[in-house]
Amino acid sequence: xxxxxxxxxxxxxxxxxxxxxxxxxxxxxxxxxxxxxxxxxxxxxxxxxxxxxxxxxxxxxxxxxxxxxxxxxxxxxxxxxxxxxxxxxxxxxxxxxxxxxxxxxxxxxxxxxxxxxxxxxxxxxxxxxxxxxxxxxxxxxxxxxxxxxxxxxxxxxxxxxxxxxxxxxxxxxxxxxxxxxxxxxxxxxxxxxxxxxxxxxxxxxxxxxxxxxxxxxxxxxxxxxxxxxxxxxxxxxxxxxxxxxxxxxxxxxxxxxxxxxxxxxxxxxxxxxxxxxxxxxxxxxxxxxxxxxxxxxxxxxxxxxxxxxxxxxxx
Numbered sequence: 001x002x003x004x005x006x007x008x009x010x011x012x013x014x015x016x017x018x019x020x021x022x023x024x025x026x027x028x029x030x031x032x033x034x035x036x037x038x039x040x041x042x043x044x045x046x047x048x049x050x051x052x053x054x055x056x057x058x059x060x061x062x063x064x065x066x067x068x069x070x071x072x073x074x075x076x077x078x079x080x081x082x083x084x085x086x087x088x089x090x091x092x093x094x095x096x097x098x099x100x101x102x103x104x105x106x107x108x109x110x111x112x113x114x115x116x117x118x119x120x121x122x123x124x125x126x127x128x129x130x131x132x133x134x135x136x137x138x139x140x141x142x143x144x145x146x147x148x149x150x151x152x153x154x155x156x157x158x159x160x161x162x163x164x165x166x167x168x169x170x171x172x173x174x175x176x177x178x179x180x181x182x183x184x185x186x187x188x189x190x191x192x193x194x195x196x197x198x199x200x201x202x203x204x205x206x207x208x209x210x211x212x213x214x215x216x217x218x219x220x221x222x223x224x225x226x227x228x229x230x231x232x233x234x235x236x237x238x239x240x241x242x243x244x245x246x247x248x249x250x251x252x253x254x255x256x257x258x259x260x261x262x263x264x265x266x267x268x269x270x271x272x273x274x275x276x277x278x279x280x281x282x283x284x285x286x287x288x289x290x291x292x293x294x295x296x297x298x299x300x301x302x303x304x305x306x307x308x309x310x311x312x313x314x315x
Contacts, residue, residue: 028268035221035272043218047280050214053207055285059083061204065123068197069116081106082124084293087285090250099124102293109300123201126193128243130169131205132236137165139233146230150261151237173198209236216277221269224262234261 039047062082063075081103089099100121107117140147140162144155151158177195193201213235217228224231238257242250255274259267 031266031268032272032275035269036276038221039219039276046218047215047277050211050218051280051285054211054215054281055083055086057204057208057211058086061127061201061208062120062124064197064200064204065120068123068193069119070112074110077107077110078120080292080296083285084289084296087282087289088293090282091286106293106296123193127201127205127208129205130172130198130202131209132240133165134169134202135206135209136233136236136240137162137169139229139236141166143227143230143233146226147233150234209239212239212281215281216273219273219276219280221265221273223265223269225264226262234258237261 059079059082063078066078066081067073084106085099085102088102100117103121104112104114104117107120112120140158144158144162147153147158148155153161173195176192176198179192182192210232213232216235217224217231220231226234235258238254238261239250241257242254255271258270258274262270
């Protein structure tokens with residue numbers, strides 16, 4: 001994976017670039033700017049509230065994962081770490097690794113070792129993985145006509161895909177509920193999460209992704225003509241494609257997927273809405289996270305320097 005992941009990243013970027021070039025040739029810059037300007041105060045407030053909810057839940061779940069792995073009950077260190085690592089890792093790309101490295105930098109100050117950090121990172125990924133698949137499958141089954149037009153598949157195929165996915169997620173819940181012994185693979189012991197933890201993962205993840213989708217939904221033009229349940233499924237597919245591509249912030253991949261699945265929305269207005277979404281969901285939290293990270297680093301250096309200054313004064 002280390003050898004071929006750059007090729008996957010490059011392939012995803014090239015494919016997204018080709019789709020964008022093909023679909024955006026007729027886009028006028030004025031249409032993009034006008035769509036951004038058309039976002040009223042009420043819709044902007046909804047988008048900001050959804051963003052705040054999402055990142056608050058990121059911190060809450062980080063704290064839950066931290067407690068499960070370390071047995072410690074502190075609230076602020078893991079909450080702060082999650083809110084810092086999530087937007088920075090997404091901006092850098094390959095968020096599982098970049099976010100993990102950043103978490104290790106922050107957690108090592110509290111005596112958390114690399115193995116524990118790896119376990120926290122894996123637990124932090126689970127809510128998005130479980131809830132994204134669940135939301136996609138529910139949306140496919142409840143809105144097959146809209147999904148059929150967006151994915152260019154028959155409604156029968158949409159129903160089959162949704163049913164298979166929902167059965168797989170139900171099987172996972174049954175597995176964690178019934179199996180208490182860990183799996184042993186090549187001498188490595190893998191402990192499954194408890195049913196209580198799994199349900200918490202799903203509940204938090206569904207709320208998180210619904211909040212993220214809510215940001216873009218609030219900023220979309222009237223031409224979207226799509227109900228909330230139908231839009232959530234389409235958004236989750238585009239979001240997962242962007243995350244799996246490992247392209248920083250899914251740049252280009254998210255836009256290309258939405259352009260393919262939402263042909264009824266004028267490309268200029270769609271790009272304007274996505275740019276506003278990226279500003280609220282990615283740029284603003286990134287700025288806050290960078291300020292918080294440098295503040296933490298400066299505070300740590302100040303604390304580390306105090307004993308030396310005291311000792312020098314004594315001498």
